Each structure stands twice: as structure tokens, then as C-alpha cells.
Amino acid sequence: DIQMTQSPSSLSASVGDTVIITCRASQAISDSLSWFQQKPGKAPKSLIYGAANLQSGVPSKFSGSGSGTEFTLTISRLEPEDFATYYCLQYSFYPRTFGQGTRVEIK
């Protein structure tokens, strides 16, 4: 199975900051990577697909990049509603596998 390793596991940031979350795949997955945001008690929300493509309705403060084994999610100008847990997912191979999550907390 493809292992997806996110870093950091958690981070503290302030409103207005820019944060970068990294996801590393145990083998190359081309650009078959999505990013999700999840708030407590809620379903995940798709942010990015194809490593860099913004889902409809998602603000441009979210951006993704990478290919192969290294991917990043950048969140610019953090706002209170951005504090959540973020997951990456590879969909190049079965079984689909998620990263362990990155919790973004308010400093």
C-alpha cells in the first residue's frame, strides 16, 4: 500500500499567517493527490484535486503543488474558519490512502 506521510502533525498559527503542510508518498503517484479540510463533527470538505486544482467554490487562499512523491498545501492569510484538520489523499493506486492529518490550531 502507498503510505502518505504528512508533516507536521500539528501546528499553531495566528490569524493572517501563511502555513504550509507537506505530504510525502512512499512511491510516485504522479499528480493523483487531493487535499481535504475537516472540522470537528463534520464531513471532510474537498479543497484541491489533481495536486493543484482548486475545487469549485474554494477560495484562492488555498493552493496546492507537487508531483511524484512530494506535495504541499499552502494556506495564505489564515482566518478563524481555517483552523481545522487537513488531510491528503492519494488516488493513484488501490487502496486509496490518506495522510494521518495535520491539525492547524490557533496560537
Next chain:
Amino acid sequence: EVLLVESGGGLVQPGGSLRLSCSASGFTFRDSWMDWVRQAPGKGLEWVANIKPDGTKKEYVDSVKGRFTISRDNARNSLYLQMNSLRADDTAVYFCSHSLNDWGQGTLVTVSS
């Protein structure tokens, strides 16, 4: 607007069975891959299974192979997950998803004696 509504969760004893349903609307269900994803209490997301639009191809995570069966009824815009031989570590919120883009609110399955 895409709407996915799961049902069928509940408390079941180890070794028991449960059938989850997902009612879909707002998109062309018969043309869409559908997935089940679960999340154990306080844990991360785990992909469980998916099914091709015509139902001819199904994939599963190893931990549920031989115990869970994903199926669909395109006439009813419905997705199902038949779960047999349930174990304590199957306890989770189960989410139905349209191609991992749109998600239902989830249904809680608790396996406990």
C-alpha cells in the same frame, strides 16, 4: 446541489451485520464512481471501498475484504455497504462520497457487546 444522506448505522454486537445506505441527489448518480470512507473516534480518515458507475468493478481496503460488500442501485440513486462479521475496530463514522469530492454527513457504526 449535491446531497448525500447516509443511514443504517447503529449499535451491533461483534460478529453481527449491518447494511448502510446512501441516498444521492443533485448529480448524475449512474455516471459516478462512489466511495465509502470511515473515521474511527478521534482518528483519521480511512478509505473503505469504491464502486464503478455500472457496478462491475469494486475495490476494498484489505481490512474489510471478504466481510464488506459495496453495491449500488442506479435506478434508486442509492449506494450500499453490507457489513458482515463486524469487529470492534470497525467502529467508526461511515461517510458516503461522490468521487471523493462531495460527502454525506456520515452515519455512526458502533460494534460492541
